[in-house]
Amino acid sequence: MAKQDQGSGAPDAAHRGATPSVAEPDLWYFAVRLGEGRYAFLAPLVTEVVRLGPLTRLPSAPTFLLGVFTHRGEILPVVDLGDLLLRRPVRVGPGTRATIVHAEPWRVAVLAEEIEGLVHVPKRRVGPPPAAQAAGEFLQAVVPDDLGDIAVLDMARLVTGARARSVPA
Amino acid sequence: MSDESCQLVLFQVGARVFATRATDVRRIAGFFPDDEPEALAETVLGRPWEARRGLVVDSAGEHTVLVDGVLGLRVVSDSDILSLPRFASDILATRALEGFALLDEVPTLVVDLPTLVREGPSAEGAAPREEKTPHA
Numbered sequence: 423m424a425k426q427d428q429g430s431g432a433p434d435a436a437h438r439g440a441t442p443s444v445a446e447p448d449l450w451y452f453a454v455r456l457g458e459g460r461y462a463f464l465a466p467l468v469t470e471v472v473r474l475g476p477l478t479r480l481p482s483a484p485t486f487l488l489g490v491f492t493h494r495g496e497i498l499p500v501v502d503l504g505d506l507l508l509r510r511p512v513r514v515g516p517g518t519r520a521t522i523v524h525a526e527p528w529r530v531a532v533l534a535e536e537i538e539g540l541v542h543v544p545k546r547r548v549g550p551p552p553a554a555q556a557a558g559e560f561l562q563a564v565v566p567d568d569l570g571d572i573a574v575l576d577m578a579r580l581v582t583g584a585r586a587r588s589v590p591a
Numbered sequence: 592m593s594d595e596s597c598q599l600v601l602f603q604v605g606a607r608v609f610a611t612r613a614t615d616v617r618r619i620a621g622f623f624p625d626d627e628p629e630a631l632a633e634t635v636l637g638r639p640w641e642a643r644r645g646l647v648v649d650s651a652g653e654h655t656v657l658v659d660g661v662l663g664l665r666v667v668s669d670s671d672i673l674s675l676p677r678f679a680s681d682i683l684a685t686r687a688l689e690g691f692a693l694l695d696e697v698p699t700l701v702v703d704l705p706t707l708v709r710e711g712p713s714a715e716g717a718a719p720r721e722e723k724t725p726h727a
Contacts, residue, residue, distance in 0.1 A: 478698045480679060480688070481607070482635040487682055490691070492698055497691050499676045528678045581681050588682050 448542040451565065453572055454521060454534035456504050456512075460572045461557075462565070463532075465540055467525045467577070474500065474518045474531070484588035485511065491531065498522065498531040506584055507557035525577035543567050548574075559583050595669040599692055599701065601662040602646060604636045608662065608699060610692050611646070615704040617653065619661050620645040630655040633712050635685040636702065650705040667692050672701055685710060 450465035477489035477500060486506035490497050500520060504512040512518075512533045520531035543565040551561035551573065560583050562576035598613035621644065630645055631654060632638055645655035674690045675683075687707035691698040 476697075478691070478700070479607070480683065480700070481637055482685055483679070483683060487679065490676065490679065490698055492693070492696065495693075497673050497676055497698055499678045501678070528681075529676065530678045581678065584682050588684070 447545045449545050449548060449565070450540055450542045451572060451574060452521065453538035453541050454503065454532070455536040455538055456508055456534055457510065459508070460538065460570065461503065461507070461534070462541065462572045462574050463521075463523050463525075463577070464574070467523050469522045469524050471519050471521050471537060472531070474514065474520045474533070484584070486584065487588070488514070488533070493522070493531070496529075498529060500531045500533060501584075503532050503534045506580070506587070507560060523577065528577055528581060530577075541567050541572065543572070596666050597669055597672070599665045599667055600646070601665060601694075601699070602644070602658045603660045603662060604634075604639050604658050607637065609636060609702050610665070610694070610699050611702045611704050613664060615648060617647045617649050620647050620655060630657050631708060631712060632657045634707055635687060635710070636707070646704060648704045648708050650708040654708045656704060656707060665692075665694060667694070673698075 451462035452465045452468040453460050453462040455461075472493055475491040475493065477491050479489040480487060483489070486502045488500040488502055490499050492498075498520075502512050502514075504510045512535055514533065518533065519537060520533055521537060523530050523532055548563050548565050551558050551564050557573065560575055560579050561573050562579065563574040565572050565574060599610040600613050600616050600619075601608060601610050603609070632642060634656065639657050639659045641659050642657040644658050644661050646658055646661070648654050648656060671693050672690055673693065674680075675688055679688075685707075687703050687710055689701045689703045692701050693699075
């Protein structure tokens with residue numbers, strides 16, 4: 423199982439026991455946008471954002487798995503989040519950037535329509551994903567911030583759902 | 592420190608170039624449909640446009656995988672052959688894609704031909720396909 427239950431920004435030992443208003447722990451997320459929707463991975467899972475290189479397509483791959491590209495000598499699979507979550511492919515161009523997510527044992531370059539960046543949310547505001555949420559099968563939580571709700575993606579669920587969508591019943 | 596090397600056969604299916612370990616290829620044959628009616632045409636690699644060559648593989652008997660052309664041999668270091676990323680291997684139904692060889696820094700898919708033969712014709716083969724020509 424990926425290290426999905428890890429957050430960042432938890433208070434250090436020196437702050438434990440302080441009043442909640444001072445030491446309320448935050449969790450950090452890395453958010454992207456797909457249409458009106460905001461999605462995120464836990465920030466520690468996101469290692470970098472890179473410009474997408476030339477793609478090598480994979481035969482018999484589902485449409486959301488666009489192919490692979492090399493980054494610093496490493497082969498990274500490129501996943502179109504829009505296609506996988508909403509069946510609405512992301513437009514890929516020369517300037518397209520990919521968010522590299524590393525949740526053991528997977529290391530994936532993820533494409534979204536827009537990269538929002540780091541957001542932090544008080545830990546107490548983290549809630550379960552609503553059943554009716556679009557792409558709910560891929561989510562581990564929903565967190566609200568000042569701009570609205572962010573659906574937090576779970577890499578293990580993403581892989582399970584992706585596999586189900588790629589293998590005909 | 593020694594770095595083992597291996598020979599790869601480069602071949603083309605449709606518009607795509609693939610590689611396979613030379614040790615998996617018994618011989619390269621011209622393809623004559625009357626001689627080998629059972630040759631494997633549609634695989635997960637796709638369907639060859641013209642099927643001018645066959646890669647003869649020894650996998651529980653001889654089997655021929657049809658390709659459009661054989662482009663040559665390349666010697667690469669074993670360290671230049673990288674595994675298929677875990678996400679891709681978890682998602683793809685086929686096990687015939689061994690990984691990638693970095694040829695001139697371009698990742699080229701390395702195909703496990705015996706596994707390709709064992710997996711047999713692609714399910715896509717049953718579906719109608721748009722005909723393409725190499726020069727289209």
